[in-house]
Amino acid sequence: MTVPEASTLVFGATGALGRHVLNALVARGISPETITAVGRNQLRLGELASAGFGTAAVDLSDSVAVAELVARHSDIVLISGSDPNRLAQHESVIEAAKNANVRHVYYTSGVRADDDRFEINADHRATEDALTASGVTYTILRNTWYIENYIQALAGPRFTGVLAAATGDAVVAAASRKDLAEALAIVVTTDGHGNVTYSLSGDTNFTYADIAEAMSVVLEREVTYQPVTPGELQVALINSGMDGELAGFLVSLDETIAAGVFARAGDDLSRLLGRPTTGLVEGLTAE
Structure with a gap:
């Protein structure tokens, strides 16, 4: 050590x-x-x-x-x-x-x-x-939910042109890891944050259609959002070779997103940063 x-x-x-x-x-x-x-x-x-x-x-x-x-x-x-x-x-x-x-x-x-x-x-x-x-x-x-979580999800749409999810009409105020890390560093290096709780969301409530549109830009091909039921998603994941436990976990994540947990919770993030939060396309191409 x-x-x-x-x-x-x-x-x-x-x-x-x-x-x-x-x-x-x-x-x-x-x-x-x-x-x-x-x-x-x-x-x-x-x-x-x-x-x-x-x-x-x-x-x-x-x-x-x-x-x-x-x-x-x-x-x-x-x-x-x-x-x-x-x-x-x-x-x-x-x-x-x-x-x-x-x-x-x-x-x-x-x-x-x-x-x-x-x-x-x-x-x-x-x-x-x-x-x-x-x-x-x-x-x-x-x-909040990381924009980068959707980078792995690019694999399917890259070949099918379809973003399938059991999230219904949910919105997600996702933010980049860099933004969230910068906010933490700002709090660590400035005064006035003792015994304070910040709700850190992106500036925009993105729909899954918005996410599909951003994927279209990144992949340079048209991607559309296809809502499916949790059961349909689980079957599709298992049929793709995924084990049942992991498939069930991913389906439960979509159900949580559908319930609204990652919808925008305020402007604490952009206020701490002193600038707008990172958008989808930039976030999906982040390292």
Whole structure:
């Protein structure tokens, strides 16, 4: 483990959002030597170490190791994980922060995490509750759906010209990871964000017809949106060779989108950025 006498600890630093967060923090003047990047991707950690960052490969289920690492930093950026036991891991980080009297914890939650109609946000909601009850100064950033989530979905329309989804007439105020990472970096590097919760949405409620139109531009061929039922989508996914468990998960995501969880929740994101949020076409071609 390579840990500087640092101030900022970033959990989830080797993930897709974490990469942008580190870049955004450095762009706003934080020296890599004062940042410790935590993640599981050893290759990426090596690259970060070569770039001057402190690095740590810590199993977040190891509460003792987490506590030791947290205690050496004043500011904690907790990018929400994806493990099945992520809630326990989040709570371990928060407990360590409380015991170490850290200065500030920044948590990337999910938009509408306080709405118990959406099961997708249950872990976010419980993490927020643990954080607000801890007594540690916090900032909660409730991130919307990523535009980049649709990049993988380009594969089908590339060959069929059809974007099929069980989302009905839903709208999605998606935002790019870069925008969300920049907002986090702004909050970390400026004052006035203590014990504040931000709902971070894109400026526009995109329909799936809008998404298909953006895909048309990116793919340079006409793409149309074809709404299907959840059952039809599950059958199509399984017939394509996908296992039933993954197919069921993807169908449940579409049903959650159809229920409106990712519709626009306000202007916090563009207000923090001081500019409009990134559009679909630019987001679908992002690296």
